Amino acid sequence: MIQINHVSKRFGELEAIKDVTFSVTKGSIYGLLGSNGAGKTTLMKMIAGIYKQDKGTITIDGEPIFENIKQKERIIFLPDALYFFPHTTIRQMADFYRHIYPKWSEERFRNMQELFPIDVNKKIHRMSKGMQRQVAFWLAFSTMPDVLILDEPLDGLDAVMRQKVKNILFQDVAEREMTVVISSHNLFEVEDLCDRIGMLHHGSLIIEKELDNLKTxxxxxxxxxxxxxxxxxxxxxxxxxxxxxxxxxxxxxxxxxxxxxxxxxxxxxxxxxxxxxxxxxxxxxxxxxxxxxxxxxxx
Amino acid sequence: MPLKTFLFNRGIFTQIVRNVGWVSIIYLVGLLFTLPIHIFMMSENKDWLMHHQTGRIFDIGSVIQFSLMFTLPILLAIFLFRYMQVKLSADYMHSLPIKREVLFLQHIVVGMIILIVPVAVIAVCLIMMKPFLPISLYSFKHVAIWFVSTVSMNLLLFSGAVFVGMLTGMSILQGMFAYILFFFPAGIFILLIFNLKYFLYGFAYEYYLSSSLNEIVPFIQALNWSTKQIQPLEILIYTVLTFMFYGLSVWLYKKRHIEMATDAIVFRPLRPVFTYGFTFCVMLVGGAYFGQMQQKMSWVIFGYVSSSLFGYIIARMILAKTWRVFSRWKEYVGYVVFMSIVGLLFTFDLFGYKTYQPSLNEIERAYFGDHIYFFENDEIDEENAFYYEKENIRNIYLFHQHLIEQRTYPVNDRRNVVIGYDLKNGERIVREYTVPTNLYNQFYKPIFNSIEFKKNHYPILRKTNFKDVLQIRIGSEDKVVRLQDRDDIESFLAVLQQQLLHETFDETTINRSWGTISILYEKYEEQGIEWRKSYHLVEQWLQDRGLLQQARVTADDIAEIKIIKNTKQVPQYEWTPEMIEREKAKMVVHDKVKIEQCLQMATWGEEDYILGIYYKNGRIDIQSFSKHFVPPFVH
Structure with missing residues (x-):
């Protein structure tokens, strides 16, 4: 359960997030919508414990997330612009994740090779954007996260790959009660994914609703x-x-x-x-x- | 096990080594070629071996050694913490489940290993190759000292660069700030002193610019290690500083906002400090530059205004990362107003610095000289400039009082006056003035005529016996008399002492001398005294022993002297023998007595009369008379 309580964040003159409150229940998928510059990424980076909020609290299972190693071990954040260490191969990144995330599953990593047909000894920097995103998902899923935070995750993936990723997401949510926060500026992209949706505009959450409720x-x-x-x-x-x-x-x-x-x-x-x-x-x-x-x- | 996992993460460790391990390799290869390989190469060269025999390892390939020492630790700090300065990697690294302290510690530890290992390997190499060298180039102790010195400097520079990296979000600024950090304390001090000079009349800036300032710049300190071994205290200071920098870095790191990557100054409260600090420093540089070049207050002010504006704009540009910063001029106006107030405080001397004089009876001893050197080095026995006698202290005090009350600006001929006091309560006061040469003669006179001054000024007057004098040389140009006989030495020095004790201030202001008298002591120390033409006792002594001919030019050496009244005031150094020949109105002297009179009066650098001295051996010498000192037959 992710609880965001009256959170605000300023970047100098700019008030990026203004008094945002919402919660994400365990095993659900939460869609964060909003145009560019609405504050989605900032909010997600705070949920991932990278940025520290100026006001308010962000807790995961009741514990503040910032500099909380026990909780951060359970979270994976996939940013919209991906980062890999320079000149590393997938295998090297996997080894790195294995040492960082205690729940890393080598077995799952190997099994997923079938879904992501990429040579593990290839350097990630030489790959196309779409392939890099596949690698990011591959590594993320292999760490068996309890919370997955995805910033514009499906950009650059083809339709087939999109479906594959969505399927794994659903499967993890259903089987392991994984919690997902997913952001997008595109409604259609998340329409079939989310249980609940919040819309950010100029740093404020203007709508927050259960998707089924909304539709019925x-x-x-x-x-x-x-x-x-x-x-x-x-x-x-x-x-x-x-x-x-x-x-x-x-x-x-x-x-x-x-x-x-x-x-x-x-x-x-x-x-x-x-x-x-x-x-x-x-x-x-x-x-x-x-x-x-x-x-x-x-x- | 839990502690191990807490402090050490293999994934991170591998990643750091993969990222910056090359620094260690470069360092190792660099040192390998500068030391072991270079030594083996040169071991066949006997001269080289003899020259480096003293165990000064820093002397071998010093350019490369020091270049590596002064750049690699800072480069390493930049590369190690590059992850904080790039937005993508900063976000990524801080999304990992690792506490910032642990992340920091791992980077620091790897950084230190990278810097220490190559030095250690080279140290071991040096020790192992020692038996194979034809001579003992260094001892085990030398290598150990080299190792400790190098490592402590490397770690100090590294930790400093890490520390400034926490303050900035840009790698290039991290590098610049790192060097500024180590030069800043000495640099700002020098700048302040150079600038105070323009505001505080009498400010003895040289007193504060002592060489000890070098000791707070680690780079300069390290460059001296080949001659001056590192001291235990030095190592201790470096170690303490290193740990202090680490401590501060962790503290700042935990406070740092990750989103500040790529910002010039990461902590907002520090931004005004940076802006105005930078403006202030550039202002001081400008003021000192124009002041030194032009020596005029108007230029100093111009320097302040132009360079502070320049500095302010540059600082704003760095912070805003754009050159369009000209809209923010109000803060600059505020700065100018503040600085003007500070400047006025100094000009109006609100602290009473310029007029301060201690009361006369507080003074234990007074210092009087034309430079500051002996104020700090009063144990040197060549010359002394401290006065203990009441009369002299009073005269110096009155001179000082006059300088405070009547400020005169020297134009061309200037001399330095340094006046200082050691008070009975242990306090030291020192002032330095530049005054016109001749204006203050009446103040110089009583001091210069005192026995105490002469004893201070001429070390020979402080001697009661001359046992340690080996030889005396009395000479001018190509003539010289050497006294080596004990009786001659004793008798001459007794006469010289009398002569010097009776010397008057007026004598010293006239620049007429035959040559120098130099006294050679045991241990080959030498003292030189100007042989003035007014030293009649010395002249008489030489005459009595028939040595005068050998010591200086006499009428016997001269064929004739031609005297010209220099109506056009052409400077003496511009005259040539041809010009003298061309001159119609001239007096030619052949009479020996008159020639001797001419020689006694002749001097250099005057413009009233020009003398062409024609030697019998064909040499021609051009000298001059001042109109105040001419032989009676010249008019």
Whole structure:
């Protein structure tokens, strides 16, 4: 369980993180969304115990993470820009990790060779960006981490490799109750991954929700009526957004599915569809309500 | 086992060695070629062996030895802690489950091993090859001292460079700061003293610029190791400093924010210290430079303003890592205002430094001379410049008082006056002034005419017997008389003592001399005394023994003398024999008595009369008369 409590961080004049509070439960995947410069990386580096927060507390299983070796042994942080020691091979890096991380599994490292078809004696610096990212995942998974912090992790991986990595992630979360924090500026990338999502904007957490909750509570409705739209139709439901396309009314409605269906049926529409929303659409409407324009937040 | 895992991590260790192990190899190869291989190579050369026989290992290949010693430890510190200065590696290394202390300790330990091992290997080589050398070039002890000296200096420089690395986030600045760290204490002191000179009239800056300043610069200290062996205290100081630097480094490292990599100064509170410290130092350099070159207060001020502005801009550029820093000028104005106030404090002498004189009866002894040297070295028996007699102390005191009350600026002819007091309470006061040459003669006179001054000035006057005198040489140009007979020596020195005791201040201001009298003592020490033309007792003594002809030029050597009134005041050194010949209005002297009178008055460097002295042997010498001292027949 990762607990982030009223955390703030300044870089000189710039207030990078402003009073952020949230928690990640054990064995779940948390998605941290936000545009470039929103503070995702800073927040993650604080969770990984690299940066020290100016205010607030960050604990993992109740212990502060900063300079806490016992906890750091269980955490792997994969930054968006990867670092390897100069002129090392995968084998040498693996040996290094073996001495650093006590839970390192040589067996897993060997087994994963099948998933990552790269020669272990090749120098990492000579590899392509995508291959380097594969090596990073390979090494990270082999340390059997309890907490995995991934900053824009899927950039540069091809679709097949993406799926492989996602599968291992799911497997570790399911089997070993691994906790994952994953950041992205791309909703689609994490839509099928995350249990819970937080959105950072200018250092503040503006939305923080259970993904299932988010999806079940909001619906897209298409209705058409004979003649005018009945006056009382829009009055007893929570309409977030509406738009008239010819005689068809399109609206985003918040609420329980059955209640909404019952309400609409009462007005006897000639056309009625209840559609699920994509994550992006949900965000557009949720944030529109809070006064943010989505284009400025997600690229 | 737990302790082992806590302090030592094999993964990290391997990584560090892989990263910086090459430094050790370079050092080993460098030393191998400078010492063992070089010694074997030269062991066939007898002269070389004799020259290096004294066991001064630092003398062998010293350029390479010291170059390696002064650069490798600092380079190593930069490479070892490079991981902190690059954002990616800084993030990576600090995401690992290793405490910063442990990370630091491992880097330090590997660094020390890398620096010590090559020196140790070479030391062992030197000892093992010793039996194979044709002569005993060094002893076991010499090698041990060489090892300890080299290692202690290496570790000191290394720890200093590590320490400054914690303060900065840029490797290049780490290197620069490391050298600054070791030069700074002496450098800032010298700069301050050079600058105080312009503000404090009478400030005896030379007194503070003593050679002991060198001792706080480890580089200079090390360069002297070939002649001056390292002292146990020195080793102790280096060791203490090394551990202090390590301690400070760990402390800073734990406080350091990892995200500060690539910033010039990592700790924010230190940034103003850096900016204004840098500005201040550059300002002092500028002030001292223009002051030394131009010797004028207006130039000093120009130096301060221009160089402090320059320094401020550079410091800002380093901090901001851009050259567009010109918008932040308000702080500079603040600095200028502050510095002006400090400058005014000194100019108006709020501390009373310039006018301070102790009360006369507090003074135990007074110092009076034209340089500072004997103030600190009063045990040297050549010359003494301390006065104990009440009358002299009073005269020096009055002179000092006059200098304080009436400041005069020398133009061309200047002389130094150093006045100092040792007080009865043990306090020392010293002042140094530059004054016009002739303005203060009335103050010099009573002091110079005192017996105490003469005894101080002429060591021969302090002697009661002359047993240790081996020989006396009295001579000028190509003539010389040597006195070796004991009776001659005794009798001549007695006369010389009388002569010197009666010498007056006026005599010393006139630059007319025949040559020098030098007294050679046992142990081949030699003392020289100017043989002034006014020393009649000496002249008489030589005349009585018929030695005058051998000691100096006389009328018998001269064919004729031509005297020209130098109306155009052409300097004497510009005159040539041809010019004398061309001159129509000249007086030619053939009479021996008159020639002797001319020789007695002739001097160099005057411009009123020019003399062409024509020797019988064909030589021509050009000298001069001052209008105050001319033979009676010249007008």
């Amino acid at each position: 509570n909001i619906h897209k409705v298409q209705v058409a009526f004979q003649g005018q739209i009945p006056f009382s139709f829009l009055q007893h439901i929570d309409v977030v957004y509406q738009e008239q396309r010819g005689s068809v009314l399109l609206c985003i409605v918040r609420g329980e599915e059955e209640q909404i269906i019952a309400h609409i049926q009462k007005h006897e529409p000639i056309l009625f569809d209840l559609l699920p929303l994509t994550l992006e659409e949900i965000f557009i409407y949720e944030m529109g309500e809070q006064g943010y324009a989505i284009e400025n937040i997600l690229v």
